[in-house]
Amino acid sequence: MLTRDVVTAWTPILLSRVGEPNSEKIGAYLRTGGYEGLRKALTMTPDEIIAEVKASGLRGRGGAGFPTGTKWGFIPKDAPVKYLAVNTDEGEPGTFKDRLIVERDPHSILEGVIIAAYAIGAHRAFVYIRGEFFLGVKRWIKAISDAYGHGFLGKNILGSGFDLDVSVHRGAGAYICGEETAMIESLEGGRGEPRQKPPYPAQKGLWQQPTLVQNVETLANIPHIIRCGADWYSTIGTPQSKGPKIFCVSGHVNRPGNYELPLGVTLREIIEEHAGGVRMGRKVKAVIPGGASTPILTADQLDVPMAFETLQAAGSALGTGAVIVMDETTDMVEVVRRTAGFFVHESCGGCTPCRIGGKRLLETLNAVADGRGTNKDLLKLEELTAGITGITFCPMGTGMCEPVSSGLARFRSEFEARVA
Amino acid sequence: MNGEAVQTKPVGNAIGAAIVDPAKQSILLAALYIAQEQQGYLTREAVERVAKRLGLRPGEVYSTASFYTLFRTEPVGRYVIQVCDGLSCYLCDGAGRIAGYVGKKLNLAPGETSEDGRFTLEMVQCLASCGTAPAMRVNDQLYENLTPAGIDAILERLMGEV
Numbered sequence: 001m002l003t004r005d006v007v008t009a010w011t012p013i014l015l016s017r018v019g020e021p022n023s024e025k026i027g028a029y030l031r032t033g034g035y036e037g038l039r040k041a042l043t044m045t046p047d048e049i050i051a052e053v054k055a056s057g058l059r060g061r062g063g064a065g066f067p068t069g070t071k072w073g074f075i076p077k078d079a080p081v082k083y084l085a086v087n088t089d090e091g092e093p094g095t096f097k098d099r100l101i102v103e104r105d106p107h108s109i110l111e112g113v114i115i116a117a118y119a120i121g122a123h124r125a126f127v128y129i130r131g132e133f134f135l136g137v138k139r140w141i142k143a144i145s146d147a148y149g150h151g152f153l154g155k156n157i158l159g160s161g162f163d164l165d166v167s168v169h170r171g172a173g174a175y176i177c178g179e180e181t182a183m184i185e186s187l188e189g190g191r192g193e194p195r196q197k198p199p200y201p202a203q204k205g206l207w208q209q210p211t212l213v214q215n216v217e218t219l220a221n222i223p224h225i226i227r228c229g230a231d232w233y234s235t236i237g238t239p240q241s242k243g244p245k246i247f248c249v250s251g252h253v254n255r256p257g258n259y260e261l262p263l264g265v266t267l268r269e270i271i272e273e274h275a276g277g278v279r280m281g282r283k284v285k286a287v288i289p290g291g292a293s294t295p296i297l298t299a300d301q302l303d304v305p306m307a308f309e310t311l312q313a314a315g316s317a318l319g320t321g322a323v324i325v326m327d328e329t330t331d332m333v334e335v336v337r338r339t340a341g342f343f344v345h346e347s348c349g350g351c352t353p354c355r356i357g358g359k360r361l362l363e364t365l366n367a368v369a370d371g372r373g374t375n376k377d378l379l380k381l382e383e384l385t386a387g388i389t390g391i392t393f394c395p396m397g398t399g400m401c402e403p404v405s406s407g408l409a410r411f412r413s414e415f416e417a418r419v420a
Numbered sequence: 421m422n423g424e425a426v427q428t429k430p431v432g433n434a435i436g437a438a439i440v441d442p443a444k445q446s447i448l449l450a451a452l453y454i455a456q457e458q459q460g461y462l463t464r465e466a467v468e469r470v471a472k473r474l475g476l477r478p479g480e481v482y483s484t485a486s487f488y489t490l491f492r493t494e495p496v497g498r499y500v501i502q503v504c505d506g507l508s509c510y511l512c513d514g515a516g517r518i519a520g521y522v523g524k525k526l527n528l529a530p531g532e533t534s535e536d537g538r539f540t541l542e543m544v545q546c547l548a549s550c551g552t553a554p555a556m557r558v559n560d561q562l563y564e565n566l567t568p569a570g571i572d573a574i575l576e577r578l579m580g581e582v
């Protein structure tokens with residue numbers, strides 16, 4: 001038995017309200033400091049806000065981890081029309097944090113939306129929400145209409161002279177629409193096929209206008225940063241990963257669920273202390289640390305701090321912070337087949353390596369998993385992943401390969417035992 | 421959140437449509453949801469009506485509709501049961517077992533609709549309920565922490581309702 005790390009003492013910031021009854025209502029939000037960040041923001045200049053967000057060190061929580069303040073700074077100041085798009089498409093397998101915030105604390109996101117729009121000078125924001133999130137749609141709409149009623153949206157917000165309108169748009173069952181340019185296509189009423197980058201949405205997004213795309217959890221951090229300051233915020237976390245993060249823990253643990261902790265907490269602490277350890281006293285075999293598209297880690301990597309830079313050094317990624325725990329009884333070949341199978345199924349088919357390569361990848365994995373494969377198939381899997389990784393039109397193709405290459409590299413004996 | 425009922429009306433899109441949008445195409449998905457409400461799927465006439473109202477060609481409307489799994493061009497059962505086939509639900513012994521259990525009770529394989537048109541069974545991707553796995557949806561309602569007994573209760577209620 002390894003000695004345990006000191007358990008992080010942590011009072012939730014992002015999830016401080018979600019457990020309370022009626023937490024989604026504007027009254028509850030206002031009673032707990034809600035919209036104070038906005039009031040303060042409206043006394044600041046847009047440049048001051050952008051500087052504060054940059055100084056906070058906040059990085060995107062939608063998977064890519066891009067520095068948020070830097071992205072705001074990319075939006076051209078002189079453009080006559082700018083848009084903000086809120087990514088509520090949450091579809092990365094293992095991830096269930098955005099749905100929780102939208103359902104239980106939608107105003108915390110909306111306050112972030114208004115501050116972000118003010119900072120970049122956008123007067124129109126679009127909320128794009130996964131089509132399956134029925135309750136989330138309802139909660140978004142109620143929050144928006146209550147915010148209009150209280151003067152937080154519409155014309156001349158709180159007497160500041162700033163105007164903002166927000167509308168809600170449902171997706172219709174396509175994982176790829178979480179990718180920012182695919183989301184833009186979908187918001188424009190088209191097929192959700194990603195666009196070529198560059199130009200990035202910050203230059204040419206919705207209707208070819210500069211567009212800021214931001215994840216729900218990212219936006220929920222903004223009111224706290226403005227209200228309490230970047231100096232406070234940047235004391236939380238690690239050198240390159242600041243702030244609190246919601247970790248979605250699922251799989252073979254005793255207490256699955258969403259756990260908000262400071263970035264830099266170890267994977268071991270999340271699993272053993274917060275999620276109650278592995279079910280039935282079993283041992284960990286493997287962990288996917290950041291959602292289905294992040295490389296699989298082994299049991300001897302549990303002491304890795306959960307931060308962008310440390311997970312990258314460990315050969316994986318923080319992704320969305322979705323921790324999927326697998327115990328010693330897990331069939332890793334099946335896990336790889338299912339995970340890759342998801343991406344193959346969700347490929348938009350727009351580019352050849354993802355469409356055809358993905359199909360071959362899944363055929364080969366099926367052969368191996370079903371016991372019809374040979375050693376040659378394992379080589380083929382390596383060739384295919386090497387061929388697809390990095391050359392697809394959008395990062396989805398690479399995401400498809402990550403579970404396969406990491407699974408093969410780190411659990412090779414299980415694959416070898418399956419083939420003739 | 422078990423059993424929390426949610427309005428099926430695409431109110432979100434109604435709001436999206438009500439506020440002036442920079443282009444009429446942006447309300448296409450919303451219009452398709454509304455068009456799908458009546459028959460449960462997009463009939464040829466519905467697609468043509470949407471195209472006409474928005475000044476688009478029916479081909480353009482089809483092209484968009486066919487991209488999204490929530491838009492259906494074939495009839496489905498009155499209750500569409502979608503069992504999560506995602507990794508976390510699989511790990512929690514869900515995916516196969518739950519679908520198998522529901523399938524046996526309704527005598528349906530995934531992808532099939534019962535002859536009386538009441539039930540369709542589908543396997544779907546992660547429903548963002550992995551912390552409360554196994555999960556499934558029936559129309560607009562999400563069910564979590566599923567057990568065989570829980571499923572019995574859900575199905576009995578649905579059968580009684582029809």
Ligand SMILES: Cc1cc2nc3c(=O)[nH]c(=O)nc-3n(C[C@H](O)[C@H](O)[C@H](O)COP(=O)(O)O)c2cc1C
Nearest residue numbers: 060061062087089090091178179180214215218395
């Ligand atoms: C295939 C794919 C799917 C994605 N799905 C989502 C998603 O569901 N939600 C999300 O916020 N970001 C998703 N992203 C990331 C977005 O493209 C984008 O980086 C993000 O919304 C930016 O917001 P952030 O900087 O606040 O994270 C996805 C990216 C890819 C490549």
Ligand code: FES
Nearest residue numbers: 504506509547549
């Ligand atoms: S895997 Fe079933 S809800 Fe996520």
